[in-house]
Amino acid sequence: MNLQTLSLAVLVFATLFGTGNASASCSNATVLGVYGSLGAGFEGGAPSADVIQYTADGAGHLTGTGTNSTNGVIGTGTFTGTYSVRRIVLEA
Amino acid sequence: MTFPNGSTASDNFVIDNAKKGAQGIRTDSSVVKTGFVLAQGTVTCGLTGIKHNFAANLSGTVKGTGRIAYVGQVILDGNGNVSGALTRSLNGTIATVPVTGTYTENANCTGTAQITPSGHSTVNFNFVVVNVGLEMLLIETDAGTVVSGTMQQ
Numbered sequence: 658m659n660l661q662t663l664s665l666a667v668l669v670f671a672t673l674f675g676t677g678n679a680s681a682s683c684s685n686a687t688v689l690g691v692y693g694s695l696g697a698g699f700e701g702g703a704p705s706a707d708v709i710q711y712t713a714d715g716a717g718h719l720t721g722t723g724t725n726s727t728n729g730v731i732g733t734g735t736f737t738g739t740y741s742v743r744r745i746v747l748e749a
Numbered sequence: 750m751t752f753p754n755g756s757t758a759s760d761n762f763v764i765d766n767a768k769k770g771a772q773g774i775r776t777d778s779s780v781v782k783t784g785f786v787l788a789q790g791t792v793t794c795g796l797t798g799i800k801h802n803f804a805a806n807l808s809g810t811v812k813g814t815g816r817i818a819y820v821g822q823v824i825l826d827g828n829g830n831v832s833g834a835l836t837r838s839l840n841g842t843i844a845t846v847p848v849t850g851t852y853t854e855n856a857n858c859t860g861t862a863q864i865t866p867s868g869h870s871t872v873n874f875n876f877v878v879v880n881v882g883l884e885m886l887l888i889e890t891d892a893g894t895v896v897s898g899t900m901q902q
Contacts, residue, residue, distance in 0.1 A: 683764065683768075687764065687768055688764070690788060690789065691788070691789040691858070692786050692787065692788050692789060692879070693786070693787055693789060693858075693877035693878070693879035693886045694773070694784055694785065694786040694787075694886070695784050695785060695886040695888075695897055695898075695899065696773070696775070696782050696783065696784030697782065697783070697784065697809070697897055698775070698780070698781045698782030698783055698784075699780070699781045699782065700779065700780050700781075700782065701779050701780075702779075704809065704810045704895040705780075705782060705895060706809060706888055706895050706896070706897035707784075707888065707897075708875060708876065708877055708886045708887060708888040708897060709877070710789075710857075710858070710859055710877040722859070724875040724888050724890060725888075726888060726889070726890075726894060726895045726896075726897075727895070728812065728895065729810075729811075729812040729892055729893035729894055729895055730892070731890050731891075731892060733875070733890075736751065737751055738751060742764070
């Protein structure tokens with residue numbers, strides 16, 4: 658495990674966009690269960706990608722594991738985190 | 750989010766896919782990275798003995814070599830064996846080759862795959878099963894590579 662090179666993307670702030678008076682609700686409870694994610698881009702100018710599995714408890718807490726490659730250096734490991742979900746209503 | 754070594758990372762996400770997924774972007778300085786999230790859903794993972802056919806799409810870079818991309822059909826036989834064929838573009842040089850290999854899939858829906866394109870070195874992946882088993886998210890774990898993608902049924 659190379660935690661020094663591990664940098665995994667994790668949901669920390671989520672938004673559900675709605676329009677007008679749409680009735681869709683959205684809260685931390687919206688994000689509940691096991692998820693997988695794939696990210697790709699650049700870190701410090703170097704190519705980077707990650708694949709993560711994480712569990713959200715519906716109350717703003719995350720745990721998970723994942724694999725990251727940045728500039729070809731592979732890291733795997735675990736993390737903990739928090740998230741917050743809010744709804745933004747867009748004017749129609 | 751905090752890692753065991755004390756480092757942190759942050760993202761903004763927008764929930765989509767009937768609240769079963771999200772699109773995300775890293776918000777840490779010096780990072781330019783986007784991605785997506787899919788719920789795992791209800792699925793039985795492991796070597797279940799059930800064969801599944803996937804369409805694979807992976808791309809990235811190989812340090813010292815260049816840009817690489819794969820698209821092809823990958824068959825997981827449910828018993829840990831991989832077969833299929835991939836078309837690879839390496840810096841624009843195209844080759845379509847059969848592939849063989851092995852894989853492990855854990856009950857928690859994570860796993861590893863070792864795929865060998867005919868005439869080439871074995872490529873190693875870690876993966877996560879999502880979308881009620883219809884999709885896998887993969888990342889190559891060979892040093893020097895930054896290659897990731899999906900396989901969809």
